[in-house]
Amino acid sequence: MSGGIETTTGYFVATDGQAYENFMGRWSSRLAPLFLEFAGIRAADQVLDVGCGTGVMTHAAASLGANAVGFDMSEQYIDYARAHRSHQNARYEQGDARKLPYPDNSFDAAISTLAIDVVPYAEEIVVEMCRVVKPGGILASALHEYRSAFAPTFMLLDIAAVLDQKATTLRDYMLSHPLVWPDGQASLCRTLGLTEVGEAPLVVPYDYASFDDYWGTWLAGQGRVGSYVMGLSADDRATLRDHVRSAYLGGRPDGARSFSVIHRGVRGTILC
16 A cells, blocks of 8 residues: 555554655654664665655665665655655665565665564565675664654653553554564564674654644654544544643753654675
8 A cells, every 4th residue: 555554553654755754754864874874885886775765765875876776665755755855876666565576686785764663564575675685785774762762752652551542552562563672673684594683773863943843743644653643533632732742841941852762773694
């Protein structure tokens, strides 16, 4: 489906590229240089970016001189990437990452950021990523480390879980996903036979100008948490907003806040 992904706890909405930029793309832009350095992406590499969203990482790889293909299920996100992140070294294609339309050994590296934990078939995607990478090439991914340091999301979800069982279910599903814990992605890589598997925290500041800037990231309904927030009744959403605003302010006047967010990066080498 082009507008999102069914999960066991609801729907990951992926319908509006500009809304995603405000929700997550602006922070992916900060993650990009850290992740690409960690992944070892070099000029002239053939790179596949799976779950590319609005094209942040694809464009960043292309800007390094790599030949990059961004691949995503969402037609809306791909359309946004083509319109706003065009580059002579980049192209964007839409489809199902469980059936990548590329021959074996097509790329020097396959990467994915903030994507494979939102689907119920992550291993199938990673197997496909391995298939299209040349022997000796690189597979690298990064996900939020939810429990340790993802305050922008779990500040909201922990409060919502006190008010609503549906939020508890969503929070617990996200937190219990094996890939978002330390060694989660790395364990999958080792299981699939990758060698030289390494893992590192990649820390990015998520800065908000005000509470309204923060709260507004959820109001376009993108992702799982935005979908949850916008699925509430107006009264329930207002109650949640009041509680979350108090947590955001933390006893201080409204204004800018910065949250240091950990992304867990993993890199492995495809066997020769």
